[in-house]
Amino acid sequence: MPSPTSARPRLLLGCYTCHPTLGSEPFVGWNRVVQAARFGDVDVLLCAGEAEAEVLEAAVEREGLSGRVRFHTVEHTKLERVAQRVPGGFYPTYRRWQRRALRLAQRLHARRPYDLAHQVTFCGYREPGDLWRLDVPFVWGPVGGTQNTPAAFLDTATVGMAVTERLRTVANRVQLRGRRVRQAAAAADVLLAANSTGKRDLEGVLGRPVRQLLETGTGPVGVEKRWAEREPGPFRLLWAGQLNPTKGLRLAVQALADLRAADGDPDVKLIVVGDGPERDVVADVPGVDWRGWIPRPDLIDLYAKADAFAFTSLRDTSGNVMLEALAAGLPVVYLDHQGAHDVCSGDCGVPVPVTTPDDVVRRIAQAVTALATDPARYDRLSRGAIERARSLGWRANGDAVNALYAQALGLDPGSSAHPAGDGALLTDETRLELVAR
CATH class of the missing domain: 3.40.50.2000 (Glycogen Phosphorylase B;)
Known part of the structure; x- marks a missing residue:
């Protein structure tokens, strides 16, 4: 584990999807990488091909992060790409991908150990990945996906929605108690929920404190309207x-x-x-x-x-x-x-x-x-x-996460060597106190 005066911490981020110009989850992954690189040297595991990796490398250079960020791609097999197009086929293929990503992470860790691992995207709680198995401090989240369509609105649209959303509500009750979710949560030094609904749901099932932090952030901010x-x-x-x-x-x-x-x-x-x-x-x-x-x-x-x-x-x-x-x-x-x-x-x-x-x-x-x-x-x-x-900007969001990185590693969150901010977006009263395993 690095000391406050040692070299920058080595971080491993699990970003199944990560891209500087696409929206939604890819953009979340990209911004997590950029913010983490303010704190340490970052290796990123992602599902991408050679062309996408080149786009990411060019974006890293534009951000002035060359030498701080390295991408390691794990592509889907042809069979997995076909299976993903079948209804219900996504999560089994995503799970297979996570197993291969862990094997690569273990090889990289054996060559040059990481100080901390963070599972970033996808943000959904159903598949936590396997980076918690590396036996280093582990951060999971912010995660979402526990929220359900309110019961009074289940029949307001199509029959398909009514059936699908009812099944999803049942699935959430089961999957929140799933073995993999419990294992990852138990191993996490920091578990983050993306909203208050997720915080309530996860705490109710896991019986442990969960921090709350928005999984995304704002980009450039304009001026008020009159x-x-x-x-x-x-x-x-x-x-x-x-x-x-x-x-x-x-x-x-x-x-x-x-x-x-x-x-x-x-x-x-x-x-x-x-x-x-x-x-x-x-x-x-x-x-x-x-x-x-x-x-x-x-x-x-x-x-x-x-x-x-x-x-x-x-x-x-x-x-x-x-x-x-x-x-x-x-x-x-x-x-x-x-x-x-x-x-x-x-x-x-x-x-x-x-x-x-x-x-x-x-x-x-x-x-x-x-x-x-x-x-x-x-x-x-x-x-x-x-x-x-x-x-709600990405800089402030990154400050909050970097402060948690610092505490997980036993570093001073305010150290100039590892700038992390004060974690102002964390809504717990004990903002920077580590959640016990």
Whole structure:
């Protein structure tokens, strides 16, 4: 184990997916690597081919991290790639990949030992990987995926959703108690949950303290919006994501329909970005401007032009689009549960209690009306959105994790040799006190 005055700690990160320009899990993996490289020298295990590895190496050089980060690729076999396309085939192939990744990790560890291992992506708790078997301090998470669709909303969309979500709820009860989850959790020096729902669920099953930290972070943060400077025309409410039943788009569309039926102010346009099986919910609907999938620069431009953002997901670990909206200064109308509850508050958006579908639709309509008719409140929430986005940046998130690395290694978290920050995003009262094994 390194001392505060020794060489930089050697870290091994398990990042099944990692990419500097893609969104979601690949971007999470990439940012975890960048932040960890501020603390130590990082080896990364990932599922990638030669072309992707070259992209990553070039990105490392652009970040000024050459010599601090090395990538070790473990590709899927042809059989695994075929099996992943079969329903239910993903996790068995992912598990096989994790076994091969462990064998490579063991060979690398034997040549030059690591000081700490961190399982990063995928963020889902169902497959914790095997890096905890290396017999070095182990960090797992932040993990998500324990949240379920609220019971009152199971029958609001398709029969397929009703069946699938009920089965998923049962699966969560079983898999949270699974052997591999328990083994990895018992071995973890630090176990992180991505939201308060996951913290509650994991603590209830594992019987040990679990820290809470958002699994993702905001990128560049813009400036607040001012009602007096908005473009004339209808109030532009933006929604973005996969068009599938669990994203709750039907709730926003119905709220818009109710506003239009009321025959009064405000005049609202719902802009929808995304595609999927529920495209019929928005296609040719009055008041809805459906854009489908658009290039990322165009989406960033829409954030800049929109007036507010709607986040209606019925189950989500966090929601990267919500973070992007906050960073653009957009007040967020959101279902007040799971990750959204942790990310947003009444200081940067309008929370909608998750009660019944009819009540939620009514409250969404009320929230949009309030934003579109109260300039002072709008300006205050936009300022709050920018402040919240700044507090959720990747730098601060990385500081929190690096502080935990330092404590796991017995180092001073404030050491100039191993900058780690003060862990301000950790919500436990004992922020930097190591969780006992």
